[in-house]
Structures are given as structure tokens and as C-alpha cells.
Amino acid sequence: MIYQGKAISVARSGDDIATLTFDLKDESINKLSSAVIAELEEVVEALQAESGLAGLVIGSAKDVFIVGADITEFHGMFEQGEDQIEAMLERVHGIFNAIEDLPFPTVTAINGLALGGGCEVALATDFRVMAEGAKIGLPETKLGILPGWGGCVRLPRLIGADNAIEWIAGGSENKAADALKMGAVDVVVPGEELEAAALDILVRAKAGDLDYLARREEKTGPLKLGPIEQMMAFETAKGYVAGKAGPHYPAPIEAIKVIQKGAGEARGRAQAIEAKAFAKLALTEVCYNLVGLFLNDQLVKKKAGKYEKQAQAVKQSAVLGAGIMGGGIAYQSASKGTPILMKDIKGEAIELGLREARKLFAKQVERGKLTTEQMAERLTNIRPTLSYGDFGSVDLVVEAVVENPKVKEAVLTEVEGVVGEGTILTSNTSTISITRLARNLERPENFCGMHFFNPVHRMPLVEVIRGEKTGDAAVAATVAYARAMGKTPIVVNDCPGFLVNRVLFPYFGGFSQLVEQGADFQRVDKVMEKFGWPMGPAYLLDVVGMDTAVHAGEVMAEGFPERMASMGGEGGKSVIQLMVEKERLGQKNDKGFYAYEEDRKGKPRKVSDEAAIALVKGVAKESREFSDEEIIARMMVPLCLETVRCLEDGIVGSAAEADMALIYGIGFPPFRGGALRYIDAMGVAAFVERAEGLAEELGPLYAPTDRLRQMAQAGERFYSTKTQG
Template sequence: MIYQGNAIGVIRGDDDIATLTFDLKDESVNKLSSAVVTELDEAVKALQDETGLAGLLLTSAKEAFIVGADITEFQAMFGKGGDFLESMLMRVHGIFNAIEDLPFPTVTAINGLALGGGCEVLLTTDFRVMSESAQIGLPETKLGILPGWGGCVRLPRLIGADNAIEWIAGGTQNRADAALKMGAVDAVVPAEQLEAAARDILARAIAGELDYRARRAEKQQPLKLGPIEQMMAFETAKGYVAGKAGPHYPAPVEAIKVIQKGAGEERGRAQAIEAKAFAKLAMTDVAFNLVGLFMNDQVVKKKGSRYEKAARPVKQAAVLGAGIMGGGIAYQSASKGTPILMKDIKDDAIELGLKEARKLFAKQVERGKLSTEKMAQRLSNIRPTLSYGDFGHVDLVVEAVVENPKVKEAVLSEVEAELGEQTILASNTSTISIDRLAANLKRPENFCGMHFFNPVHRMPLVEVIRGEKTSDAAVAATVAYARAMGKTPIVVNDCPGFLVNRVLFPYFGGFSLLMGQGADFARVDKVMEKFGWPMGPAYLLDVVGMDTAVHAGEVMAKGFPERMGSLGGEGQSSAIQLMYENDRLGQKNAKGFYAYEEDRKGKPKKVRDEAAIELVKGVVKESREFSDDDIIARMMVPLCLEAVRCLEDNIVGSPAEADMALIYGIGFPPFRGGALRYIDAMGVESFVALADELAGELGALYAPTDKLREMAAAGERFYDTQVQAPDQA
């Protein structure tokens, strides 16, 4: 034994080849925490002191190689400032360089995922062998940072600037065949042959058959690119990536700049450039929020995993209602391997559902993600039916009929009579109380809400709604099924609008109040899109559908009359109501706040519509000028306050779940971290002061809760007070 730590062991074989194995005790995966990096330093020093070694093999005892750095340490680390980060990064560079400079050949056996810092570790060795099922990548730009342990330096020298830019700026996970084609690895073999193949390459390098020193020199020297080639590679990429990433996500473009600046430098200087850029990005609120988002996602996944472990597996599902939504649910279930019955009362409805599923599968084939044979196989997982004949053998049923309480109540009672004692019944409702729908059921403990967002195949969130009588077993099975479908389930308690719609409608309320005071809806859209929303409120309402919005608005007004009762103003119809009354339903009939024309791909494209502009004048009771900051405040404050109320009312279990639901469900700007993190960034005291100022004029929709006032007075936050965003520290 050359070295033994908590995460790393190094042994010497009879052939004088050392094997360094990553195996972090008491963890399911290997992560590069600061403690593990310290062990790596000690292990490398032990290797340097060992005499007579012929080679080194890096391996992992886990299913994954190394999933990356320990992201739980990031925010506290970032809070220590740029100088600390640069110093820390240069220390790690020293450790990694020591691996690269060992006086004998080195090879990594990549058995599973090797991401971020894990990928940067394997780039230090002279050769790499990869299992067929493994994936490698540098996803740091998705966290608002860039590879800081040599990824921006070594990868371009290994696979070329163009390919490295694609991997790093895109933050992609890359399969073994792609990695081999690019030259990132030297061989791809079946898992059972991995170690033998790695040792074979090592033996050939020791024998002089493979020139490991030449490989090493190539990684340490400047990139072999002339001035014109550099301009073509970098300037074109910067323009393309900037357009794709958008102004709120600087990391992808910054990564290209780092590769460009370091291209003409030797290893040490290029690494210093990388470290400086990493520290600069790490000190931004974007990086802080995106790292926070990752942490929140882990919280949600862990909760989902706990439910899943307690659940009876869903081996056969069914969906009632075969429209666009039912077809989308059937597609999602079938595509992820859970067979599903799709029932309706009409043949043409069944055909519509199947058409939707076929269309979605065909798109997968067009994109090369699915073969025709696999498409046929997965499509066969959907079995259409006009009867309840096989419903006795189903584990979970999703009711997805029209959003009408009386229709849903009738259908749910009817299907319950056909189900086994243990079968879970779930309603895909966006607004109707789960307790109301459960009232006439014989087994309300087996019933809950399962709210999918449209379009089902794209939207990651599923709200699992617990009613007063819903059992833990029903919630667990529904969460497990949602996860099996590739969705992110978040469990919420029953109330009007549940979590996401309840939080969204005060945002629409803020929009209606702005319209009543003469704001231009197209300008409001532009301001909110610039703020980071994928679409402004008027455009979003057109996509949702004015009839849907009016119906949901009525539910909210009835449920929360004191603040959502009359959003259009005293004696006034709101702009949304006015659109609905004039049959301007949005995209579904090609006219709403905007008119819609088909683009070249057959998708609806919004265009200015004078009739809509004229119509909105009918709700204006006064004409005022609003600054961009005014518009943002009046839109965001009611949304954030409702998220606070949902947390206080125990509709949602934690700030992390509330924020992730808004990001996954309605496209809350990810770089802002969510509604509650947005309040934290502003400062609870400042947010309360702003809300009070607006409430004085606009009423209860903008009034802070008593508990929020107490938080402000006590200097409390929704997230850990010890870890602050750099610009708030």
C-alpha cells in the first residue's frame, strides 16, 4: 500500500504499476470535495516519493468515475472572495500538474460518469480508456462558472479548439463513441474489458510502443493555431454562443475567451488565465443563484427518492381522456417504459390521442434519438380502449378529462368502481380542489392530484397534490410514477390553484392593474422578457388561453377574495376578461393580445394587432408613465408574496421546492434562483418596504404578511444566512 485515505487508495502491483482508486467511503458516488482534493495531493506526493514505479492507472470503485466537484461547498467557498478562489484553484492546478508530470506513463480507466472536476482529473493522464456506457463532460457553464481545474487548457489541446468550445460552452455530457471520435479518449471497450484494455495501453507505453512524452508535451504547449484560424475559431463561436446563451448567462462566452487567451500560452500561464476568469464568474449573483438552483434540485430529488423507496411500483398505468393532454401523458409514460391504457368514450378522441403520441415519437426519430424499430416498440406500450375491461389490473390511473368539476366527479366515481382495492386514482387538474373531487369517492385515501403542465413532453414539473384524506401510499406511488416518466414531482397540499397557479395568478393580477393604469402591454412584455422570463405576461396569457385564464382567475378570486377578488379594479373589467368576452382566446384561435400567423415551420408567430391595442383602451381608467423598474416591481412583488404565503400556509414544504416548482412550472428566470431567493437577494427588509409602498396604492395583493415583516425585522432570510450572494455579502 502506497497510500490510503478516506476516498483514495494507492497500491503497487507486482509489475511495479501503481493503481490509484477513487472510492469515497459512506457515499454512493465519488465527489472532489476539498477534503478529497487534499487526499489527492497526499497520494500524488506518495507516488512521487515511491521509487521504481513503471506506470500509474487511475480507476474508480463506484459505478461512476467521479461526478465532479462537491457543489455543496461552492457557495461558502465563493463567499470567501476572488483572491481566495484564485489561490485555491492554482493549488489544485499544482496537484493536477504533478499527476501530468509523473516520470512514467499514466492512464485513466473511465468506468462511468466523469463530469466537471472528474473529467479534468482524467485529462491529466497521458491516455484514457472508456467503458461503452460511460459519459464525460464539463458542465460548469450550466452553473454560471467555467472549468477551473484545467479543463479550458487541456481539452482544446486534446480535441481541438472547435470541439472543446462545443463541449465546454454547451456543458454537454458526451457518450463514449463521441469522445473517441473527437480524440478525447484512446479506446472504448465493454465494461468487463476496461481494466485489461487500460493496462494493455500502459504496457505498450512502458515498452516504448506508445510515446507518452509526446502526448504530454502536446497538452502543455500553446495551441497550434495561426492568427486567421484563431479568429475563425473563436470570434465566430463567441457570436453564436452569445446569441444562444442570452445576456443573462455570461459563462459560456467567458469560457471561449479563456480558451482564446490561453491558446498562445504554455500550461502555467494558461491556467492562471483560467483561474482568474473562474474567480470573476464565481463572484457574480448568476453563479450564486445557479449553484443554489442545483442545490435546490438535489433537495427535490432526494425527497422524491424517499417517496419512491416507500412506493409500490407502477407496472401498468392508464389515462382517462385521450385528447392532446391525455395523448401527451400516454406518450410520456410509454416512452419511459411504463405501459399505459388510453381510454376515451369516442373513437375520434382515441385517434387524436394516438396521433399526438405518434407525432412526438416521430420527432424523436427525425432527431436521430430513436430508431423506427424502437418507436414502434414504444408506441406499442400505448393500448387504446373504449371500455374499462382491463382496468382491474392497473396500478395507477390518471384522469385527464375536461377541467369541469361535475364532469370530473362523475368520471372519477365511475372509474373507481372498476379498479382494484390498491389502485391509485389521480386527477390531472390545474385548479379544482382535490378534497372536493374526493368527496364522492369510496376510497379517498387512494386519490390525489397529479397536475401535468402543457406540453407534457417538455415541461419537467408534476405537482402531486395531497388532499385531506390522501394516504402516504397514494402520494408515494404517484411520485414514483412521475419520476419513472422522467418528471420532477413536487408534493403540495390542496388549495385553490395548488402552488404554481396560485403563485402565477397574482402576477397576472399585477399585469391587469398595470393595464388599468395605461401601461402598454407590448412594453410590459419586453421589460419582463429582458428581466429574464421566456415570454412576457400578455404573450404568456395568449399561450395559456384566455378562457383557461378566466376560469382559473375565477377560482382564485373565490378562494382568495381579499386580494384576488377584483383584479381589474373597482367596477372595471380586466384586460384578460375583455379579451375573453371578445373571443380573443390567444393562440388557440390566432388572436389575443397579439395576432398569430404561421411561420415557415408551421408554428404560431405573434404579430402586432391594432384591434387588440384598441380593445385594451377600454380598461384604462388613468394614463401613467411607468419606468422599467416600476413594471418589474409591480409584476414581481405579488408573485413573490404569494410564494411566501404558500410556504407559510404549508402548501409547499420548503423554499427549495417552492423555487424549483416556479422554475420548472412557469419558467421563472433560472439565473435569479426563484421567487424566495429573489427576495433574499433584494433583502427581506427592502422587499417588505417596496411591497408596503405599492400596497398603499394598489391594495391587498401587494401587502406583506405579518411573518414576513417579522423576518425583515429580525434580519432573517429564506436560505442559509451564513451563505450570501457575493453582491449581497
């Protein structure tokens, strides 16, 4: 044994081949923490000192190769400042360069995921062999940074600038076949043949059939691109990537600039350019928030995983109520392999639900994600029915009938009588109290909320709502089923609107007050879209449906009368209520704040509508000009405050879960990290001061809580500066 550490071992196989194996103790994956990097440094020194070696294979004892750096260390590391970050990068470059400069050929055997730093380790060796099911990529731009351990230098020299820009700017995970086609790897084989393929490459390199020194020269010298080719490759890419990434995500464009600046340089200088750019990006708020988002996501998944371990698997599910929502739920369940009964009392509703599922499967076939045969097979997982005949064998039922408490209560009581005693019942309600819906059930401990967001196949969040009598087994089974459907479940406690809608409606309340005071709703939309929302509040209301918004608003007003009673407008009516009266329901009948026409793909496209503009002007009690900053504050403060209240009331278990729910459920701008990170970024004291100023004019919707005022005085935050606390 040449070396034995906690994450890396190096053994000599045969007389002259060394095998370096990553196998991080007490972890299911390999990642490059600072401790592992320190071990790798010792490993390189041991390899340099070992005599008689003729080759090195780098591999993994786990199902993955290396998933990347240890992201839990990023916040603490980045807080040390630009000089320290550059020093860390320079040290890692030294280690990877030493691997690249070893006096014998080297090969990496990629058996699973090789991402970020894991990909960069592989790029440092002369050759790469890859298992058929493995993936490789550099996803750093998704964290607001760029590859900083040589990825921006080596990859373009290996696969060409165009291909490298596509991989790095897009942050994609690439399949083995694509990696082989581009030249990122040399051989793709079945997993069981990986070791033999790696050794074969070393044999051929030793025999002189493969020129490993020429490979090194190519990777360590300037990029072979003429001035005109450079201009075409980089300037065209910048325009395209800027359009795709948008103004809030600087990392993809910075990565292209790094590749461009380093193109004419040899390895050392190109790596220095990469390190400087990485350090600058690492100190941005966008990077801080995107890293925080990743850590929050890991926390949410970990919590869901704990519930999942306690749950019996859902082998057969059912959805009550077909139509668009029922069809979407049935599609999602069937597409992920859980058979589902789809019941309705009307044949035409069943047909509508099946049509929706077929349409979604057909889109997967069009995109090449499924074959026609796979689509047909998965469609058989959906069994339509007009009766409860087969419900005795169902493990979990999703009730998705009309959002009316009396109808839901009747349907839930009815289905409870035909399912087994251990069957879990759930309600896909967006606002109605789970405790209320459970009051006529014989087994309320088996009942909870399972709130999907529309469209079901696109929106990642599912709120799992615990009522007063909901048992742990019901929550665990529902979380497990949501995960099996490919969704991110977040468990919340019962209250009007639960978490996401409770937080969203104060945002709509802020919008109503703005309009009442004379704000141009189209300008409000533009300001909030520029702020980072996928759509402004007026456009979002059109998508939600004005009648749905009014109904949900009434539930909120009843639950939280002090701050969510209906606001403003002619005769005490809000602009949203007036829209309903004028039968402007939004996209569902092609007119709301905007009018809607079909685009070339048959999707609704919004256009300005004079009738809507006149209607909104009629609501205004005054005419005022608002700055962009005023509009943002008027919209964001009530949303953020309600998120704080949900955390304080115990509706949601942690700041991380609250922020993730808003990002996954309503498209809160990811680069801002969530409502509570947004408050932290502003400073709790500054946020409280702004809220108090608005509350004087606008009332309780803008009033900070006592606890938030205490946090401001004590200099506290929702997240600690170095970790996810």
C-alpha cells in the same frame, strides 16, 4: 499498498504498475470534495516518493468515475472571496500538474460519468481509455462558472479549440464514441475490458510505441493555432455562443475568452488566466443562484426518492380523457416504459390522443433518439379503449377530463367502481380542490392530485397534491409514477390553484392593473422577457388560453377574495374577461393579445394586432408611463409575495421546493434562482419596503405578510448564506 484513505487507495500491481482507485466511503458516487482533494495531494506525494514505478492507472470502484467537485461546498467556499478562490485553484492545479509530470506514463480508465473535476483529472494523465457506456464532459458553465482545474487549458490542446469551445460553452455530456472521434480519449472498449486496455496502453508506452512525453509537451505548451486561425475560431464562436446563451449567462463567453487569452501561453500562465476568470465568475449573483438551483434540485430529488422507497411500482396505468393532454400523458408513460390504457367516451377523441402520441414519437425518430422499430414498440405500450373492461388490473389512473368539478367528480366516482381496492386515483386538475373532488369517493385515501403542465412532454414539473384525506401510499405511488415518467414531482398541499397556479395568478393580477393604468402590454412583455422570463405576461396568457385563465382566475378569486377578486377594466371586467367576450382566446383560435400565423415549421408565430391594441386601450382608465423598474416591481412583487404565503401556509414544504416548482412549472428565470432567492438577493427588508409602497396604491395583492415583516426586522433570509437552510 502505497496509500489507503477514505476516498482513494493506491496499490502496486505486478512489480512496477500503480493503480489509483477512487472509492468514496458511504457514497454511491465519487466526487472531489476538499477532503478528497487533500487525500489526492497526499497520494501524489506518495507516488513521487515510490521507487521503481513504471506506470499509473487511475480508475474507480464505483459505477461512475468522478461526477465532479462537491457542489455542496461551493457557496461556503466562494464566500471566502477572490483571493481565497484563486489560492484553492492554484493548489489543485499544483496537484493535477504533479500527476501530469510524474516520471512515468499515466492512463485514466473511465468506467462511467467523468464530469467537471472528474474530466479534468482524466485530462491530466497522458492517456484515457473509456467504457462504451461512459460519458465525459465539462458542465461548469451550467453553474455560472467555467472549468477551473485545467479544463480550459488542457482540453483545447487535446481536441482543438473549436471542439473544446463546443464542449465547454455547451456544458455537454459526451458519449464515448464522440469523445474518441474528437481525440479526447484514446481507446473505447466494453466495460469489462477497460482495465486490460489501460494496462495495454502502459505496456505500449513503456516499449516506446506510444510517446507519452510528446503528449505532455502538446498539453503543456501553447495552443498550435496561427493568428488568423485564432481569430476565426474564437471570434466566430463568441458571436454564436452569445446568441445562444443570452445576456444573463456570462460563463460560456468568459470560457471562450479564457481559452483565447491562454492560447499563446504555456501551462502555468494559461492556468493563472483560467483561475482569475473562475474566481470572478464564482462571485457573481448568477453563479450563486445557479449553484443554489442545483442544490435545490438535489433536495427535491432526494425528497421524491424517499417517497419512491415507500411505493409499490406502477406496472400498468390508465388515463381518462384522450385528446391533446391525454395523448401527451399516454406518450410520456409509454415512452418511459409504463404501459397505459387511454380511455375516452368518443372514438374521435381517442384518435386525437393517438395522433398526438404518434406525432411526439415521430419527432424522436426525426431527431435520431429512436429508431422506427423502437417507436413502433413503444406505441404498443398505449392501448386505446372506449370501455372499462381492462381497468381491474390498473395500478394508477390519471383522470384528465375537462376542468369542470361536476364532470370530474362523476368520472372519478365511476372509475372507482371498476378498479381494484388498492388502485390509486389521481386527477390532472390545475385548480380544483382535491379535497372537494374526493368527497363522493369511497376510498378518498387512495386519491390525490397529479397536475401535469402543458406541453406534457416538455415541462418537467408534476405537482402531486395531497387532499385532506389523501393517504401516504397514494402520494408515494404517484411520486414514483411521476419519476418513472421522467418528471420532477413536488408534493404540495391542497388549496385553490395549489402552488404554481396560485402563485401565477397574482402575477397576472399585477399585469391587469398595469394595463388598466395605461401600460402598453407589448412593452410590458418586452420588459419581462428582458428580465429573463421565456415570454411576457400577455404572450403567456395567449399560450394558456384566455378562457382557461378566466376560469382559473374565478377559482382564485373565490379562494382568496381579499386579494384575488377580479380587477379593473370597463364595467368591472378585466382585460382578460373582455378578451374572452370578444372571442380572442389566444393561440387556440389564433387571436388574443396578439394574432398568430404559422411559421415555416407550422408553429404559431405571434404578430402585432391592431384590434387587440384598441381593445386593451379601451380598458385603460388613465394614461401613464411606467419605467422598466416599475413594471418589474408591479409584476414580480405579487408573485413573490404569494410564494411567501404558500410557504407560510404549509402548501409547500420548503423554500427549495417552492423555487424549483416555479422554475420547472412556469419558466421562472433560472439565473435568478426562484422567487424566494430573488427576495433574498434584493434583501428581505428592501423587498418589504418596496411592497409596502406599492400596497398603499394597489391594495392587498401587494401587502407583505406579518411574518415577512418580522423577517425584515430580524435580518433573516429564506436561504442561509452558506448552505441551503
